[in-house]
Amino acid sequence: MKRVYVNEKWCLGCHLCEYNCAYANSGKDDMVKALKNVKINPRIQIEEKDGISFAVQCRHCEEPLCVKGCITGALSIQDGIIEVDKDKCVGCFTCILSCPYGAIMPDDDGHAIQKCELCVKNANGEPACVAGCPNKAIVFEER
Amino acid sequence: MSKFVIIGNSAGAIGCVEGIRSIDKDSEITLIASEPYHTYSRPLISYLLWGKTDEQRMKYRPDSFYKDNNVNAMLGKTVVKIDAEKKTVTLDSGEVISYDKLMYATGSSPFVPPMEGLETVEKKFSFMTLDDAHALEAQLTKDARVLVIGAGLIGLKCVEGIADRVGEITVVDMADRILPSVLDSEGAALVQSFIEEHGVKFCLSDSAAKFEKNKAVLKSGKEIEFDLLVLAVGVRPNVSLIKEAGAKVNRGVVTNEKCETSLPDIYAAGDCTESHDISIDQERVLALLPNAYMQGETAGINMAGGEKLYDSAIPMNAMGMFGYHMITAGSYDGDIYTEKSGRNYKKLFYKDNRLVGYIMIGDIARAGIYTSLIKKKTPLDSIDFELIKHKPQLMAFSKKKREEFLAK
Ligand SMILES: Cc1cc2nc3c(=O)[nH]c(=O)nc-3n(C[C@H](O)[C@H](O)[C@H](O)COP(=O)(O)OP(=O)(O)OC[C@H]3O[C@@H](n4cnc5c(N)ncnc54)[C@H](O)[C@@H]3O)c2cc1C
Ligand code: SF4
Ligand code: SF4
Numbered sequence: 424m425k426r427v428y429v430n431e432k433w434c435l436g437c438h439l440c441e442y443n444c445a446y447a448n449s450g451k452d453d454m455v456k457a458l459k460n461v462k463i464n465p466r467i468q469i470e471e472k473d474g475i476s477f478a479v480q481c482r483h484c485e486e487p488l489c490v491k492g493c494i495t496g497a498l499s500i501q502d503g504i505i506e507v508d509k510d511k512c513v514g515c516f517t518c519i520l521s522c523p524y525g526a527i528m529p530d531d532d533g534h535a536i537q538k539c540e541l542c543v544k545n546a547n548g549e550p551a552c553v554a555g556c557p558n559k560a561i562v563f564e565e566r
Numbered sequence: 567m568s569k570f571v572i573i574g575n576s577a578g579a580i581g582c583v584e585g586i587r588s589i590d591k592d593s594e595i596t597l598i599a600s601e602p603y604h605t606y607s608r609p610l611i612s613y614l615l616w617g618k619t620d621e622q623r624m625k626y627r628p629d630s631f632y633k634d635n636n637v638n639a640m641l642g643k644t645v646v647k648i649d650a651e652k653k654t655v656t657l658d659s660g661e662v663i664s665y666d667k668l669m670y671a672t673g674s675s676p677f678v679p680p681m682e683g684l685e686t687v688e689k690k691f692s693f694m695t696l697d698d699a700h701a702l703e704a705q706l707t708k709d710a711r712v713l714v715i716g717a718g719l720i721g722l723k724c725v726e727g728i729a730d731r732v733g734e735i736t737v738v739d740m741a742d743r744i745l746p747s748v749l750d751s752e753g754a755a756l757v758q759s760f761i762e763e764h765g766v767k768f769c770l771s772d773s774a775a776k777f778e779k780n781k782a783v784l785k786s787g788k789e790i791e792f793d794l795l796v797l798a799v800g801v802r803p804n805v806s807l808i809k810e811a812g813a814k815v816n817r818g819v820v821t822n823e824k825c826e827t828s829l830p831d832i833y834a835a836g837d838c839t840e841s842h843d844i845s846i847d848q849e850r851v852l853a854l855l856p857n858a859y860m861q862g863e864t865a866g867i868n869m870a871g872g873e874k875l876y877d878s879a880i881p882m883n884a885m886g887m888f889g890y891h892m893i894t895a896g897s898y899d900g901d902i903y904t905e906k907s908g909r910n911y912k913k914l915f916y917k918d919n920r921l922v923g924y925i926m927i928g929d930i931a932r933a934g935i936y937t938s939l940i941k942k943k944t945p946l947d948s949i950d951f952e953l954i955k956h957k958p959q960l961m962a963f964s965k966k967k968r969e970e971f972l973a974k
Contacts (some may be wrong), residue, residue: 431968452941471961491863492855494856495610510620516891516930520882520883520884522934523935523938525935533647533752547870
């Protein structure tokens with residue numbers, strides 16, 4: 424399956440992927456309206472320290488501990504992609520307790536979680552973070 | 567072709583179905599459960615009363631689950647006997663069903679210690695099942711005074727579920743703090759004060775000495791008048807059937823890493839079992855949903871002829887009260903690192919170069935990175951512990967490890 428892979432040495436730490444993620448999942452078609460004066464809550468997050476930086480988002484694990492531990496069945500595997508049914512999710516955060524990569528976070532209002540779903544549910548269809556990365560520090564491919 | 571029989575219809579049982587079907591698409595699976603409902607998420611009964619979910623969304627798996635997985639679901643039937651020699655189970659209807667491999671995932675039941683005068687209380691409830699939730703809901707009124715015995719996870723989730731729908735709530739617990747098996751004193755005090763702001767009263771280090779209809783007399787002498795009584799003192803593994811069949815049982819059913827019991831071709835999973843807690847290297851009952859699912863799945867894979875071990879069980883809890891969240895895992899032993907600011911609270915427990923437990927309250931971001939350190943027994947000198955202490959992050963791992971995580 425195609426996944427997003429990180430090439431740490433190419434990452435500029437520019438945070439563009441975070442903005443592209445927030446925009447792609449905002450449901451808005453105007454970037455200014457979606458992002459201006461908004462504290463973004465992206466599903467991909469840059470870690471940085473001492474000149475090293477890299478992006479972290481869901482690995483779409485083959486043995487997803489988040490799915491196995493989900494207390495409601497809101498998380499499931501759909502054609503290899505780990506998706507959340509926000510209608511079912513009650514925001515218990517058991518999946519945040521379970522994910523070894525720290526790739527799940529509360530959504531904006533805190534009543535449910537959000538996670539990378541490889542943009543299959545938004546208008547992009549393919550990861551917006553990858554499309555907008557200026558230096559190919561994240562790629563979407565089969566490995 | 568094998569014939570699989572599963573007793574239970576909750577996390578352990580569903581994990582077993584999915585484990586079997588990941589390997590064997592064709593063999594017959596019969597699932598038998600006393601509760602007459604489509605598989606539902608037990609922890610959601612409090613959210614149901616709170617109005618945060620409904621019976622459709624509470625379903626733990628889609629409506630088509632039994633059909634999709636070719637499961638013969640016999641709901642509303644109770645197994646009354648297991649014959650491990652003849653390899654049969656007998657139902658309350660008298661029907662006898664044979665198996666090649668059996669899964670025992672009967673869960674646990676509320677434990678009610680003998681209390682003087684309890685029989686004089688008219689409106690008393692347990693809080694374990696959908697039926698319990700409905701029974702309690704039918705009695706909720708805007709001015710009802712509710713007394714909850716037990717300030718553990720189940721008692722407090724019940725409190726959260728009904729708080730907006732009743733007049734007043736008092737919680738009594740013998741322990742000196744709330745959530746005694748989940749939090750340390752300091753953390754418990756933080757959460758308690760938050761819950762109190764929602765109008766809930768606590769009587770800790772105290773217990774109900776006797777009941778007189780609508781009144782409880784506590785050991786301290788204090789008297790509490792109530793309309794509804796919720797008993798949430800604790801749960802006990804449902805072990806009687808399998809014990810009678812001859813399986814080894816301590817506090818819960820004894821299983822090995824393949825989730826086999828001591829009886830041939832009988833497996834067990836979930837709240838009825840004991841797990842090997844690797845954070846303290848001891849057997850204990852871990853009555854938690856993720857644990858039940860993963861044991862069930864492991865058993866299912868082994869039952870179907872695959873190979874899988876469940877060897878990383880630890881106690882772990884994620885719980886919110888009125889939007890204030892806490893995540894905890896492992897055991898609270900060894901050296902301690904503490905961080906506090908306002909309503910955010912964190913404690914890490916480490917020993918012998920390993921993280922063995924943690925408590926996070928308020929800010930719970932990326933807690934799973936800590937959970938993973940405990941489960942994988944990651945040597946702390948192989949990571950930047952100073953960095954990760956402050957905030958869970960992958961930066962604390964070596965470049966090689968990061969590559970393994972993110973580029974493979
Ligand atoms: C209010 C509440 C909140 C909770 N919150 C959380 C939480 O936030 N996080 C968490 O991890 N855990 C939570 N739990 C615990 C969690 O619900 C359990 O760990 C989990 O349900 C265990 O699953 P299980 O399959 O072992 O058994 P159970 O869910 O107990 O199911 C047992 C099944 O076996 C059937 N059965 C039993 N005996 C027989 C018989 N003789 N014949 C036929 N069928 C039988 C029952 O009908 C039932 O279907 C909570 C529990 C409660 C009550
Ligand atoms: S959220 Fe975490 S555990 Fe779940 S699939 Fe993604 S990386 Fe794996
Ligand atoms: S927060 Fe939502 S998705 Fe995560 S475990 Fe709880 S119900 Fe499942």
